[in-house]
Amino acid sequence: MADLYARDAAALSSMSHLRFFPQAVTGGQGCWLKSDDGRALLDFSGSWGAVGLGHAHPAIREAVNAALNSQAGASLLSTATEPAVALAERLLSIVPERARGRVWLGHSGSDANETVARAVLAATGRSRIIAFEGGYHGGTTGSVAVSGHPVQDAGARLPGLSLIPFPNPLRDGGVQAAAERSLGRLRALLEGEIPASDVAAMFIEPIQSDGGMLVAPDGYFREVEALCRQHGILLVCDEVKVGLGRTGLLHCFDHLGIEPDIIVFGKALGGGLPISAAVGPEAVMNHASAFSFQTLHGNPVCASAALAVLDTVQREGLAENAADVGAHLAAGLRDLAGRHALIGDVRGMGLALGAELVTDDMTPASQETALTVFRAHQLGLVLYYVGTASNVLEFTPPLTLTRAEAERGIEILDRALADVARGVIGAGDTAGFEGW
Numbered sequence: 397m398a399d400l401y402a403r404d405a406a407a408l409s410s411m412s413h414l415r416f417f418p419q420a421v422t423g424g425q426g427c428w429l430k431s432d433d434g435r436a437l438l439d440f441s442g443s444w445g446a447v448g449l450g451h452a453h454p455a456i457r458e459a460v461n462a463a464l465n466s467q468a469g470a471s472l473l474s475t476a477t478e479p480a481v482a483l484a485e486r487l488l489s490i491v492p493e494r495a496r497g498r499v500w501l502g503h504s505g506s507d508a509n510e511t512v513a514r515a516v517l518a519a520t521g522r523s524r525i526i527a528f529e530g531g532y533h534g535g536t537t538g539s540v541a542v543s544g545h546p547v548q549d550a551g552a553r554l555p556g557l558s559l560i561p562f563p564n565p566l567r568d569g570g571v572q573a574a575a576e577r578s579l580g581r582l583r584a585l586l587e588g589e590i591p592a593s594d595v596a597a598m599f600i601e602p603i604q605s606d607g608g609m610l611v612a613p614d615g616y617f618r619e620v621e622a623l624c625r626q627h628g629i630l631l632v633c634d635e636v637k638v639g640l641g642r643t644g645l646l647h648c649f650d651h652l653g654i655e656p657d658i659i660v661f662g663k664a665l666g667g668g669l670p671i672s673a674a675v676g677p678e679a680v681m682n683h684a685s686a687f688s689f690q691t692l693h694g695n696p697v698c699a700s701a702a703l704a705v706l707d708t709v710q711r712e713g714l715a716e717n718a719a720d721v722g723a724h725l726a727a728g729l730r731d732l733a734g735r736h737a738l739i740g741d742v743r744g745m746g747l748a749l750g751a752e753l754v755t756d757d758m759t760p761a762s763q764e765t766a767l768t769v770f771r772a773h774q775l776g777l778v779l780y781y782v783g784t785a786s787n788v789l790e791f792t793p794p795l796t797l798t799r800a801e802a803e804r805g806i807e808i809l810d811r812a813l814a815d816v817a818r819g820v821i822g823a824g825d826t827a828g829f830e831g832w
């Protein structure tokens with residue numbers, strides 16, 4: 397392992413590193429990665445949810461090969477191509493009526509959210525956006541501008557950005573109190589603190605994933621939607637991490653009973669290749685030509701991969717599998733919570749799950765979280781953590797995960813947690829792996 401990992405450190409910029417342990421992989425298949433020391437690693441992250449179909453899925457390989465066998469250029473900027481058009485048509489067919497206008501294709505969740513943020517301001521002539529504390533919408537200047545994650549506090553927020561708390565039942569005194577606290581802030585903003593008629597859009601994550609895999613109370617987002625409608629505010633739903641089958645339904649917002657105006661897809665859309673999409677009403681998405689483009693946007697290779705992903709999610713029933721295996725994995729995690737005092741909460745939907753690690757008085761156990769994922773990797777499980785206090789294990793495996801694989805991962809995590817409690821591993825071992 398030393399070799400590949402050390403070469404990475406010597407050659408690659410640390411600015412894009414978010415390292416939790418010295419992982420170096422040479423290949424992968426399904427839910428398994430091949431470590432460069434020959435070990436098989438069970439992948440409970442799926443590259444942060446990007447590898448929705450698992451590693452090396454034949455449907456993606458075939459789609460990419462076909463696109464490269466006769467390559468229709470490399471860009472949609474100045475030409476229509478079959479893969480980009482077919483992908484856009486397909487995306488329009490899976491979104492609610494009010495979002496069924498036009499599709500913008502990009503490379504990443506970041507450029508898609510940035511484009512939407514710019515477009516809603518420009519198209520409505522309004523100057524403000526509302527988003528959530530702890531929300532993560534990307535790493536470019538324009539997506540940081542509408543995010544609320546503390547890891548990005550050094551970046552500049554949009555001058556007209558207002559952040560409200562995301563309901564957190566565990567920390568806010570229960571489901572009801574959490575919803576009321578958040579909605580109270582939203583109402584206070586819209587009913588006096590800021591001119592509601594200046595607000596162009598509200599950005600939501602249907603599950604706040606990087607902020608800690610937080611699930612809002614039932615009915616919460618319907619109240620948010622009603623307030624947005626009342627004030628003519630566009631509802632932008634960022635499905636980048638939890639969309640496209642991961643939560644057991646095609647869209648995570650389908651669980652919430654809401655219909656967003658604009659929907660942003662990324663990560664799993666490309667199955668490991670860089671492509672994102674924003675889908676919304678024509679008045680916004682056709683605001684102006686040449687408003688937001690990069691040369692390789694909508695290139696036929698990535699667009700073909702995305703079409704294969706959408707086909708495969710449907711054909712292989714992967715949303716149903718995520719619901720079934722996700723429930724099994726969640727049950728396994730709850731069982732672990734009964735035996736490991738460190739686990740204070742298990743939450744999520746389908747294969748978007750989180751386990752919050754805490755000390756006896758519910759203080760975030762950030763140090764133990766870092767040790768747990770480090771130890772899990774030594775034992776053969778890839779798992780990262782999220783949360784504004786860096787104490788929530790995040791489970792976003794490929795949607796093809798089997799029940800047996802879920803059980804295997806639980807066994808490894810069980811041992812990792814026991815080893816951390818016994819002090820088998822200590823802070824000295826994880827030096828240099830700050831995570832976030």
Ligand SMILES: *Cc1c(COP(=O)(O)O)cnc(C)c1O
Nearest residue numbers: 504505506532533534634636637
């Ligand atoms: C990862 C993520 C993004 C940013 O996507 P990138 O592909 O990293 O640019 C945006 N929103 C959410 C909810 C994400 O999880």
